[in-house]
Amino acid sequence: MLNGGLISIRAILDQLHPSERKTAEFILDNPRDVVQCSIQRLAELSGVSEATVTRLCQKLNMKGFQELKMRIAVDLSSAQTSSGGYEEIRMGESVDNIVQAVSNNNKQSIDDTIAVLSIDEVNKAVDALSAARRINIMGHGASFLIAADLQHKLVRVGRWCEAYPDFHGQLTSAVTMQPGDVAFGISYSGKTIEIIEALTEAKKQGATVITLTKYGLSPVAELADIRLFTNSAEQNIRSGATASRIAQLNVIDIVYTAYASRQNEQVIPILEKTRIAISRTRKN
Secondary structure: OOOOHHHHHHHHHHHOOHHHHHHHHHHHHOHHHHOOOOHHHHHHHHOOOHHHHHHHHHHOOOOOHHHHHHHHHHHHHHHHHOOOOOOOOOOOOOHHHHHHHHHHHHHHHHHHHHHHOOHHHHHHHHHHHHHOOOEEEEEOOHHHHHHHHHHHHHHHOOOOEEOOOOHHHHHHHHHOOOOOOEEEEEOOOOOOHHHHHHHHHHHHOOOEEEEEEEOOOOHHHHOOOEEEEEOOOOOOOOOOOHHHHHHHHHHHHHHHHHHHHHOHHHHHHHHHHHHHHHHHHHHO
16 A cells, blocks of 8 residues: 555654755645645745755655655545554553553554555565575664574575674674675664674675665665665653564564565475474473
């Protein structure tokens, strides 16, 4: 479904140039009017050039203003059935309220991620992983948990896959990569220095770079051949990167399941072998 126009704008608002932000804020304040506008009329109403509107659409990874209008229209039509957005969790909340708020925020994070996740980029990622000689997954801190999850899944279906928890291991692995290998970098902020350096080295060696970051422009995403995005507007309590982590894991599940589905005949016997091996250890 083509939606996520308003979500996408909010996600990159702070990254826009002043004239682009002026247009973006006008759209957010007047979405119903915008879906009725031509690009010329929007430029006039927001006090910018048509080229500025076009650049804004490009930064939103959209083909043009018509796609943006279509996505906003779908956003507006589904607004009444939404969960109402993210809930702020305050210190001292009751457990009952926390259960509801955390669950709602996780569900909202997944919905918002689906709205900005490109099916074309997911297909490209699956193609690259399917053809890869070697896969190197990189994450730092909380993002390493996401990297380890993907590594575990891919190893279970027989792929040569690495995921080092420390920067030196990631960097050493990156400089030994070759064309035909895949470096998969995970950083919610898109600004993690260690991931930037490791991906830069992998790219120098000719590896295909896939990234998973929050939606918008970032140094990590700029290094990528294939960009996967999540979106999560978390509130005050972020120490556990809760909703963003759920969104990242959901994207990993999507990529892995698409990969396994495509490799169905090869994957099923391997999964059965690993299941049997694990069940034996449990009996012992």
